[in-house]
Amino acid sequence: MKVLLAAAADADRWREAFAARLPGATIAVWPDAPPEADYALVWRAPADLFARVRVRRAIFNLGAGVDALLAVPGLPAGVPVLRLEDAGMAEQMAEYAALAVLRAFRDAEHYAREQRAGRWTPLPRRDKRDFRVGLLGAGVLGRAVARTLTVLGFPLAAWSRTPHAIAGAAVYAGIESLRPFLASVRVAVALLPSTPATRGLLDAERLSWLPEGAHLVNAGRGDLVVDADLVAALDSGRIASATLDVYRAEPLPPEHPVWHHPGIVMTPHVSALTRIAESADQVAAKIAAIERGEPVSGVVDRARGY
Numbered sequence: 002m003k004v005l006l007a008a009a010a011d012a013d014r015w016r017e018a019f020a021a022r023l024p025g026a027t028i029a030v031w032p033d034a035p036p037e038a039d040y041a042l043v044w045r046a047p048a049d050l051f052a053r054v055r056v057r058r059a060i061f062n063l064g065a066g067v068d069a070l071l072a073v074p075g076l077p078a079g080v081p082v083l084r085l086e087d088a089g090m091a092e093q094m095a096e097y098a099a100l101a102v103l104r105a106f107r108d109a110e111h112y113a114r115e116q117r118a119g120r121w122t123p124l125p126r127r128d129k130r131d132f133r134v135g136l137l138g139a140g141v142l143g144r145a146v147a148r149t150l151t152v153l154g155f156p157l158a159a160w161s162r163t164p165h166a167i168a169g170a171a172v173y174a175g176i177e178s179l180r181p182f183l184a185s186v187r188v189a190v191a192l193l194p195s196t197p198a199t200r201g202l203l204d205a206e207r208l209s210w211l212p213e214g215a216h217l218v219n220a221g222r223g224d225l226v227v228d229a230d231l232v233a234a235l236d237s238g239r240i241a242s243a244t245l246d247v248y249r250a251e252p253l254p255p256e257h258p259v260w261h262h263p264g265i266v267m268t269p270h271v272s273a274l275t276r277i278a279e280s281a282d283q284v285a286a287k288i289a290a291i292e293r294g295e296p297v298s299g300v301v302d303r304a305r306g307y
């Protein structure tokens with residue numbers, strides 16, 4: 002079996018991880034480009050990868066979001082593209098979302114500000130029943146976040162393309178239900194893929210559907226949000242805070258207003274990092290299943306974009 006690895010970073014660790022799990026496979030590491038490979042294992046695939054290498058059996062994305070891979074020229078039409086499913090990311094995303102939600106619920110910004118000003122300003126206890134958290138995206142990561150927030154006692158709503166029953170969460174599905182969903186939540190946590198249907202979704206109008214003083218967390222993809230509209234909503238106080246992990250450009254250019262906005266907490270795309278061992282376990286198990294002729298999960302629907 003011939004495998005091509007184009008992992009963008011940590012190439013040696015990825016190669017070792019796959020060599021241990023795919024005994025007998027020949028593993029070429031980009032920029033080594035054999036004319037053909039059975040499997041390609043890629044993250045941030047180089048633009049000329051598919052012009053140089055003919056991939057026969059499957060292309061594995063070494064991350065959950067496939068937006069970048071689907072945009073690579075010459076991605077072969079008949080070859081399945083698979084994404085990572087959890088592989089150690091769901092636990093991290095649940096931590097990230099819980100931290101952001103708890104910061105909002107427990108008025109962390111207020112107490113940080115008051116400490117800097119040398120003021121002793123206790124606020125009354127909030128009622129969690131009035132602090133519904135809404136998940137945009139009820140996939141692998143959204144469901145993990147829901148489980149953690151449920152343990153913390155937050156009422157939940159989940160919005161997705163198709164309806165999903167999540168224990169304890171109000172279910173919303175489809176674009177026509179976005180307005181009532183957003184209107185019903187105090188914190189919106191976005192865990193959506195970047196697709197033609199989600200890019201620019203949270204613009205001025207949709208952000209205005211959130212209640213006054215709501216909080217936004219975006220850890221899916223940066224192009225979900227229209228940055229200027231978010232900054233305007235924060236400036237006007239309509240949105241109380243935003244926690245952002247993903248951006249339209251990464252790294253964000255130094256002059257971008259998001260860097261220094263007092264209402265924004267930024268992290269550099271670290272909410273759920275790819276775990277090499279877990280990811281290699283998952284990919285190797287799927288390659289073995291494909292070789293046995295068995296079906297595998299995590300196959301991307303290219304028309305849908307995720």
Ligand code: NAP
Binds near residue numbers: 066307
């Ligand atoms: P997933 O299992 O495919 O879930 C995607 C969810 O989004 C599904 O519930 C899906 O609805 C929903 N969705 C897609 N398009 C929609 C639309 N137009 N309207 C409403 N809902 C829509 O993916 P995942 O594993 O949870 O990952 C989600 C995303 O997180 C990835 O695509 C990636 O961009 C991002 N991510 C970020 C990090 C980070 O470190 N910041 C790490 C990993 C992943 P259905 O259930 O109805 O299909």
Ligand code: GLV
Binds near residue numbers: 063064065067273275
């Ligand atoms: C990270 O952003 C991923 O999509 O895995």
